[in-house]
Amino acid sequence: MPTLIIGESPLSPAEVAQAVANKTRIDIAPAAMTRLKAARAVVDRIVADGTPVYGVNTGVGSQKDHAVPQADIPRYNRDLIRAHGTRVPGPVASDDAVRASLILMINEHCLGHSGISPKLVMLLVTKLNEGVIPKIDASGSVGASDLVPLAQIGDWVLSDPRAEYMQLPGAKDALSLINCNAFSLAHTVLCLADLRVLLTALELSAALSLEGFRANVDASLPKAARTTARAGQNSASAFLAKLLEGSSLLDPTSARFLQDPLSFRNVTQILGAVRECRDWLDRVVADEIASGAVNPLIDPGDGVARSHGNMDATRLTLSLDMMRQALGKAVDVCGERIHKQQWPAFSGLPIGLAKDETPTGGVQFLNLGHIAASLIASVKIWAAPHLLHSVGQVADGVEDTASNAVHAVSDLARQIDAGFKIAALEAAVSIWAIRRRGLSESEIGSPLRPVYATLVQELPIEREGHSVFDLAVIVTRFRASADRLCSEFDAEV
Numbered sequence: 001m002p003t004l005i006i007g008e009s010p011l012s013p014a015e016v017a018q019a020v021a022n023k024t025r026i027d028i029a030p031a032a033m034t035r036l037k038a039a040r041a042v043v044d045r046i047v048a049d050g051t052p053v054y055g056v057n058t059g060v061g062s063q064k065d066h067a068v069p070q071a072d073i074p075r076y077n078r079d080l081i082r083a084h085g086t087r088v089p090g091p092v093a094s095d096d097a098v099r100a101s102l103i104l105m106i107n108e109h110c111l112g113h114s115g116i117s118p119k120l121v122m123l124l125v126t127k128l129n130e131g132v133i134p135k136i137d138a139s140g141s142v143g144a145s146d147l148v149p150l151a152q153i154g155d156w157v158l159s160d161p162r163a164e165y166m167q168l169p170g171a172k173d174a175l176s177l178i179n180c181n182a183f184s185l186a187h188t189v190l191c192l193a194d195l196r197v198l199l200t201a202l203e204l205s206a207a208l209s210l211e212g213f214r215a216n217v218d219a220s221l222p223k224a225a226r227t228t229a230r231a232g233q234n235s236a237s238a239f240l241a242k243l244l245e246g247s248s249l250l251d252p253t254s255a256r257f258l259q260d261p262l263s264f265r266n267v268t269q270i271l272g273a274v275r276e277c278r279d280w281l282d283r284v285v286a287d288e289i290a291s292g293a294v295n296p297l298i299d300p301g302d303g304v305a306r307s308h309g310n311m312d313a314t315r316l317t318l319s320l321d322m323m324r325q326a327l328g329k330a331v332d333v334c335g336e337r338i339h340k341q342q343w344p345a346f347s348g349l350p351i352g353l354a355k356d357e358t359p360t361g362g363v364q365f366l367n368l369g370h371i372a373a374s375l376i377a378s379v380k381i382w383a384a385p386h387l388l389h390s391v392g393q394v395a396d397g398v399e400d401t402a403s404n405a406v407h408a409v410s411d412l413a414r415q416i417d418a419g420f421k422i423a424a425l426e427a428a429v430s431i432w433a434i435r436r437r438g439l440s441e442s443e444i445g446s447p448l449r450p451v452y453a454t455l456v457q458e459l460p461i462e463r464e465g466h467s468v469f470d471l472a473v474i475v476t477r478f479r480a481s482a483d484r485l486c487s488e489f490d491a492e493v
Helices: 013-022 030-049 070-084 095-110 118-130 147-158 161-165 173-178 182-213 231-243 267-289 314-340 368-382 405-436 446-456 472-492
Strands: 003-006 025-028 297-299 304-306
Touching: 003 095, 013 095, 013 182, 013 267, 025 030, 025 095, 025 118, 030 095, 030 118, 030 297, 030 304, 070 147, 070 173, 095 118, 095 147, 095 182, 118 147, 118 161, 147 173, 147 182, 182 231, 182 267, 182 314, 182 405, 182 446, 182 472, 231 267, 231 446, 231 472, 267 314, 314 368, 314 405, 368 405, 405 446, 405 472, 446 472
Parallel strands: 003 025
Antiparallel strands: 297 304
């Protein structure tokens, strides 16, 4: 069985996501164990000397000025974990999110600056490899350390009988477990993996719209992007060109209009911008994974503890806010293309894509446009920025600013789920338009043909209203098609 070695080299978001998906075993590099022991030696010396150091032999937060007697340090650390692990009724984190959190917690400590007991890190590794994942509440963090969910993970680990046998926890162990953003970062890592497929789904649905509308694709192909220095647009144009290979739309005489509505003409500009936002979010997450956040950081080189604010997640939330706004824009134009294809003045087809101007039938009769509009409204609501929302004067004013990172990534996850549904709806409407135009499968882009074939048989074209239509199979099959194309494109690159 493959093993992910932590502490050997920086982990990428993709490596973490893959380890979660495959339930990969975890181990710690020898160099990381050396770093753990060196940092722990500094903590042990601070305790022996009695020098006041935040969270080592003092309270935390607003109680930072209260000393913890040396004899009480183990009990204080155990109580601190239980006290911060308050259960919160409501949503529970997925097993994958908790598994990713554990990997990132272990990675944080292996950087060698938390000062946590090496035995506790090894117990985290053992528990993770045993495969029993605790139920952790998804609430309780404001983005200045994920205190509540990480404390619940800490209580789960320290409640193991092996912890007491190892005489855990020791000094600073509690603070090291809870004083980072592993939970919000883990959720973002999982979203990044889904975003990769969602962007392909949005490009795929846009390509099908161009086919169904019989659009002027010259505006979206690489030649039109030559005058720009926009990396995302150039990448999106190249991918769209691949999707349209073999399409009759590449014949300059096939376009119905000299110039299409902007929602068709600006496909690569908009999706190119979304690609760039996704790339920046990926870079930010990679930086966060490679950065020590636990306060105070232990500096084995100088043999001291340094107070800092590296747990601040402003940069992460800012990149998440930008990503959500980009997705809001992307699905907004999906909605425009969905409606334009049902509008005779633009489509040149019967209203609602019904057959022969009848009062029944077509996508409007099945209210697909209304469903898309509802989902798009939700995505745009979730796109509102989170960074500037005040969290108030937490901990008696000591913690007077935070990033709302957990909220920012939770809304991104909601957007992604809705985004797949919206893209699938656009694809369904586009395929309906292709059928209404009497186009053969061979006239659309060759990479689009398997997608068309797998979806058209599930659409109730000319059977509208015979039974209640369930979109679930369309969404599932379309997402699978996007996943396949995403992998194929990556393999070619």
